[in-house]
Amino acid sequence: MTGLSSEQCRQLLDWYALVARVLPWRETADPYHIWISEVMLQQTQVNTVLPRYLSWFNMFPDIQSLADAPLDDVLKAWEGLGYYRRARFLHAAARKVVDENNGDFPRQFDEILSLPGVGRSTAGAIASFCFSLSKPVLDGNVKRVLKRWSVTVNEMADAKLWLLAQQAIDQSDQPALWNQAMMELGATLCSAKSPKCGMCPLADSCASVGKVNEVCGNAPKTDKRSSVRDVHWQVKLYYQPECGLWLEKRPDDGIWGGLWTPPILEKYVPEQGAKPCYIHTLTHRRLHLYGEQIQQDPIGCGQWVKDISKFALPTGIYRLLQIYGLQMLE
Incomplete structure (x- = not known):
């Protein structure tokens, strides 16, 4: 990646100008909009983000309205995006931002980086897209491009990758477009499983072209099943027609923190042969949910709830309520 020519x-x-996907967050340089899109796109597919990105600004049109909103409303708006x-x-x-900067989004990289939940790559996206600062993005797509372009093994330290990313963006006088182009390249052509080297605009300078799997293919696969722990939860469904469904708010820390669920017995030992009503898989947990209706x-x-649509419920709980016919309470 060193010595990248103009x-x-x-x-x-030039390639990016021809093939760039039309996405709403690419039509603005507003830092609030860019920030929301970058956070939504972390570990979430574009097609999942699109409708929620558009609806988000109906509820929270600016950073002041987001700051003023109850956390429960924010969690409800986030429903379906996970994490x-x-x-x-x-x-x-x-x-x-509202308390310390009068609602004005910070313009300096270090200030952006100091915001809760903002990492170096997200800060780089905001700094370059909104303020034309030469700060690189290093998401999974860009990492893959850098490793292949420089014939580097997948175990390469992030510090070295950041150096390569900075060297690359320093060769361009359009940091926003450069970051977007690198992200697009990794997302569309330089994919993890089936790279389209013959269509790549950088094929002539990429040392891995045509031999990705031989030179620096995917890292050795690990058995994901060994890292996902099975847990068994009993979900107690207190329902009364005149009152609705009883919901409790989960503690902020832990699984489903801050969301609303029926009471849950987490250390549940099901009877031998009992099958869960629903299995919900998280990053490191596979939740076996056993429903029990209680009179x-x-x-x-907690509180009785007649309209659960106003509360932020985890997807796994909503699926369980569907099984019991309780999802349409209103």
Whole structure:
């Protein structure tokens, strides 16, 4: 990646100008909009993000409205995107911007990086897309391009990759377009499993062209099943027609933090041969959910809810309620 020529930069940017996907966050340089899109796109597919990105600004049109909103409303708006910690970070960061900067989004890289939940790559995206600062993005797509272009093994330290990314963006006088082009290249042509080297604008300068799997293919696969732990939860469904469904708010830390669920017995030992009503897989947990309908009054802190659409529920719980026919409470 060192010694990248101005001609190679031009080739990449010319290619991007022709093939760039039309996405709403590429039509603005507003830092609030860019920030929301970058956080939503972390570990979430573009097609999943698109409708939620558009609806987000109906609820929170600016950073002031996000800061003023109750956290429950923010979590509800985030419903379906997963990794709810991101939504809590957005809320905390919005409050910080309002409290410390009068609602004006910071313009300096270090200030952007200081916001809760904002890492170096997200800060680089905001700094380059909104303020034309030469700060690189190093998401998974860009990492893959850098490793292959420089014939580097997958175990390469992030520090070296950041150096390569900075050297690359320094060769361009259009940092926003450069970052977008690198991300697009990794997302569309330089994919993990089936790279389209014959269509790549940088094929002439890429040392791995045509031999990705031989030179620096995918890292050795690990058995994902060994890293996902099975847990068994009993979900107690207190339902009364005149009152609705009893919901409790989960603690902020831990699985489904800050979301609403029926009471859950987490250390549940099912009877031998019992099958869960629903299995919900998270990054490191496979939740076996066993529903139990209960007639007596609940004990503990919570509330009766007749319209669950107003509350942020985890997807796994919503699927369980569907099985019991309780998802349409209103």
